[in-house]
Amino acid sequence: MDASWEEFGWERLGHGMGRRRLPGWDATVALVAGAEGVLLYDTGSTLREGAEVRAQAQALLGRKVTHIALSHPHFDHVLGTAAFSAAQVYGAVGMAGLLKSGADSLYASAVRHGVPEHDAAEATGVVVAPHHEVCGEWTLDLGGGRQVLLANVGPAHSGHDLAVLVPGSPAVVLCGDLVEESGEPQAGRDAVPSRWPAALDRLLELGGEDAVYVPGHGAVVDAAFVRGQRDRLAALFGVS
Numbered sequence: 120m121d122a123s124w125e126e127f128g129w130e131r132l133g134h135g136m137g138r139r140r141l142p143g144w145d146a147t148v149a150l151v152a153g154a155e156g157v158l159l160y161d162t163g164s165t166l167r168e169g170a171e172v173r174a175q176a177q178a179l180l181g182r183k184v185t186h187i188a189l190s191h192p193h194f195d196h197v198l199g200t201a202a203f204s205a206a207q208v209y210g211a212v213g214m215a216g217l218l219k220s221g222a223d224s225l226y227a228s229a230v231r232h233g234v235p236e237h238d239a240a241e242a243t244g245v246v247v248a249p250h251h252e253v254c255g256e257w258t259l260d261l262g263g264g265r266q267v268l269l270a271n272v273g274p275a276h277s278g279h280d281l282a283v284l285v286p287g288s289p290a291v292v293l294c295g296d297l298v299e300e301s302g303e304p305q306a307g308r309d310a311v312p313s314r315w316p317a318a319l320d321r322l323l324e325l326g327g328e329d330a331v332y333v334p335g336h337g338a339v340v341d342a343a344f345v346r347g348q349r350d351r352l353a354a355l356f357g358v359s
Contacts, residue, residue, distance in 0.1 A: 127175050130339070132291050135265070137179070138333055141168060144232070145301050145336045146195045148172055149293050151285055153261025156185040159206070160283055160293045161335075162199035164229065165238040166245070169199020186259055188269055189249060190295025190335060191277040192217050193307075194229040198242035209257065210249030211271045211279035218248040253281055270325060272297065274311040275318035276304065276335075284325045292326040293333050298345055300337025304352060312356040319349035 124131040129139045135152035141163055149160040157180055162169045176184050184203050189210045190196050197218065200208060210218075218225075222243040229239040251257070257269040266286070273280030276296045283293040296305065297318050306312050326332060328342045353359060 123179060127179060129175070129179070132331060132333070132339075133285070133287055133289075135180070136285060136291065138293075139172070139175070140337075141195075144195045147293075147333060147335055149283075149333060150176055150180070150184075151261065151265070151267055151283075152180050152182070153265035154263025156259070156261035157182055158186045158188060158259060158261060158267055158283070159184045159203065160188050161190050161196040161295070162187060162203065164195040164198050164234055164242075166199060166202055166242045167238065169202030172199060173202050186261075188281055188283055188293075189214065190282070190293070191273070191280050192221070192225075193277065193296070194225050194232070194234065194239075196295070196335070198225065198229065198234075198239075198246065200247040201242065201245040207251065208247055208249045209251045209253055209259075209269055209281070211273055211281045212252040212254040214279040214281075215248040215250075215252055217279065218246055222246050268325070270321070272318045272321045273314065275315040276306070277309045278311065280318060282322055282325065290326050290330040291333060292322055292330050294322055294335060294345075296335035297322060298332060298334040298340065298348060300334045300340050300344070302336060304348065306356075312352070313358050315356065316349050316353040316358055319345055319352070323349075 129137040138149035226243040268284040285291040
């Protein structure tokens with residue numbers, strides 16, 4: 120099931136695992152497949168984008184997405200979720216209430232960043248809040264010996280940051296916007312800058328020196344890059 124990642128515009132990260140950099144905001148979506156389940160990390164910025172990812176996942180893996188982990192509650196990472204009607208959705212604790220009450224804010228953010236008004240209204244009208252909230256860590260068994268660890272490592276980039284560790288040789292850490300490679304890390308109104316360096320320390324603890332770190336935006340990086348970004352953020356925000 121790994122033969123066709125590149126022909127679909129995806130980057131293979133390991134056996135049964137790959138990611139795509141979506142157009143527009145260069146946001147990452149990632150797939151991790153086990154023998155029984157398929158995890159999708161983030162869902163894109165519109166229902167149309169989510170449906171495209173759903174179709175590609177089916178073509179690549181021959182199966183439907185069964186689990187979704189949302190990295191954080193920003194429009195370019197969550198508004199495609201309703202395209203996956205049967206999937207169980209996971210997010211950091213507190214994210215469900217935020218998405219249920221924050222459709223207007225999501226719509227405004229999406230439109231402000233260039234999503235057409237119709238697409239933004241369509242997606243925010245059916246926004247999906249997590250069914251399961253992660254406080255600490257949550258292990259998902261995808262079958263065939265493949266387990267993934269969901270880790271609530273925020274608040275940092277947002278008030279609700281969820282990373283995913285996929286054990287292996289090497290391990291893969293899906294970082295969300297805690298790590299950015301194609302631009303400088305963005306600290307919006309919901310960021311908690313004083314906690315951001317500690318969140319990156321936690322990512323490094325999860326993955327270790329030899330892991331592959333997948334940013335929310337940009338190319339795959341290594342532990343040295345994450346550590347360097349951590350140190351720059353600590354200096355910028357005046358924390359150790």
